[in-house]
Amino acid sequence: MQQGRWREATVPPYGSPRVPGQARAAEPCCGAPGGCAPDGGTRGEHTHSEPPAPRTAEPPAPRTAGSPAPAPRAAVHRHSVRGQILAALRTALVDGELVPGEVYSAPALAERFGVSATPVREAMQQLSIEGAVEVVPNRGFRVTERSPRELAELAEVRAMIEVPVMLRLARTVPAARWAELRPLAEATTEAAATGDRAGYAECDRAFHRALLALAGNQQLVQVADDLHRRAQWPLTAAPVARRGDLVADAAEHLALLDALCAQNLAVVQSLVREHFTGSAL
Secondary structure (H helix, E strand, O other): HHHHHHHHHHOOOOOOOOOOOOOOOOOOOOOOOOOOOOOOOEEOOOOOOOOOOOOOOOOOOOOHHHHHHOOOOOOHHHHHHHHOOOOOOOHHHHOOOOOOEEEEEEHHHHHHHHHOOOHHHHHHHHHHHHHHHEEEOOEEEEEEOOOOHHHHHHHHHHHHHHHHHHHHHHHHHHHHHHHHHHHHHHHHHHHHHOHHHHHHHHHHHHHHHHHHHOOHHHHHHHHHHHHHOOOHOOOOHHHHOOHHHHHHEEEEEEEHHHHHOOHHHHHHHHHHHHHHHHOOO
């Protein structure tokens, strides 16, 4: 149904609307003086006739289950493109394709991705909020240069948040629940074996999100995941992590699950702290 017809069908005619529950006042059903009598008879010489057609169209029937949904608007498609560009830029950051200290313009990146500059600017603005890049007026976006000190600070904050949570969960979560997370830990091992740095970064965060989700605090999961993502960005002029480093990092996930299943609190605390400070990502 066209928009104009929908408005005509749903918006009441100008005038005082009827209050819900209030009886409608008697109205003439035709043009005769006085109209029809309330008892169905007539007033005067008027003869009752069929009522005229309604003055407005009937509202459309509500959409039932199984009926086709309205076609998506173009804005949804633009948002999808923005999300794809954002994911691609995050991968480029982890892989070191976007070099720390370098300035990249939105039009140049847009040409590289084969899209318009608008979704690229929107994605870069999101990365700016996350601290991955900074805006350079009239030039573009500069990839943030990070120091070993910043990485150490991130590891310290992550340990302050996650170590107490993991110790509490180790005391309360049954071994069967930890065993359910083993496929996620094995996925990090598989990604590390191929040397896929960006793929490993995604699997690594998925594993840690699943661990913390057992605490039942979504805000905790979001904050920890943001810190984790920041810790995965490469340092200034740092070499790309070798496959062996990724494999060793992934092995700590399986060791942590074993310690959690055994409720070995000392090993859990040691593994979590060392995992943050010595992580390849």
